[in-house]
Amino acid sequence: MLGEHGFSEFALWSHVTFGCLTPEELEAQTGVTLDRDALEMQAVRGGYTTMAGKACTEYSIANGTVAIIEAILGDTKLVTPVSTLVEGVYGVSGHYASLPCVIGAGGVEKVIVPTMTPHEQERWQASCRHIEENIAKVSW
Template sequence: MKITVIGSGKVGASAALNCGLRELANEILLLDIVQGLPQGEAMDINHQLSECGSDSLARGSNNYEDMRGSDYVVLVAGVGRKPGMTRMDLLKINAGIVKDVAGKIASFAKDATVIVVTNPLDPMTYLAMKAIGSSSKQKVMGMGGMLDLSRFKSFIQEATGVSRESIQAMVISEHGENMLPLTRFSSIGGIPLHDFISKEKAAEIFEKTRKVAAEVIALKGATVYAPGNAVATMVESMARDKKTVIPVSAYLDGQYGVSDLCIGVPAVIGAGGVEKVIELKLDGAEQDVFNKGVASVREAIKALPL
């Protein structure tokens, strides 16, 4: 098994490390255009993996041809979101990078399953899917929902004081200003979340989840650890064919009344990639937020160099 991570900055290195700690591949390749960076990160990661007893081997390269034979490719390349920026501010900058890198994936690792991490997540996932090829709809997905879910669960734990292990939750829609944390579909030990908290507290958790990414970025410049873990969780579900239900940015072809667009939805993730998109019955307020997310992503797609 081989995993390639394209982009060896903090998030890419975190993704590689998390995959190595779970021993998801014999080889984890870090690729970057910056000379020395992926090689140095690979050395550092190998030192930790060695002490932890993991037999995954990380290596670094500046040559895209080295991704040949990859089972999974994690696309992190691009400019990171800076304090005060929205994800959509990144659109024009990162679209060219993602299209170029996706073309290289199509050339050297066309059979790989691809996880897109570059922001703005949903339009970049769509762009990568189109650039790699029309047969890749189930094998290209975006990481955003899994990251949003980790933040949502953290706020649920703060509000309830229960073990994080007991919390089940779901976040869908756009990875950005129109994300939709679904308190109505969340539970603790199988008991509806609304049995534990008031409507006011649920609304507070909803807003905190939507805004916390900007807060983390303002405080430390980038989110690193939760994205790396999210990538590893997605890879693990595919590599071990776990068929975990995970919120990912997936291509919709009629589901939720939406076609020809990538956006966050719950999906069964297994050896075949996005094996099934699960359609939830949203209420009026939830549907309104989801529709705003669809409109925002569709507007962004219009500006893409397809």
């Protein structure tokens, strides 16, 4: 999931694989039909589902934090989406949003900019506009 951590985040379906199969290949070879919109909405609302079931979300946040700390302490070069400063990514700069990054001893050591379809670029820009709108609402 890329972009904002919230309702405007989106799945980068052009880079999703199941094993080594694209969603289209999976569907063609197995007959399994993926409801991409429903799967994406489940990911977007995952925190709310966890909150409703456990009355907290800190365990999943802690698990993600542990993975990042292990990558830093072990200099493992973990590639994972994290919120990072965006500079010149599909026309967006100057705020933080989720992109794949290499995490090592230096923290975010490299921001990876995936190739996005035109539709994904639109969703990226919309998610980043949402972030910018929320920043503008904050009174300093």
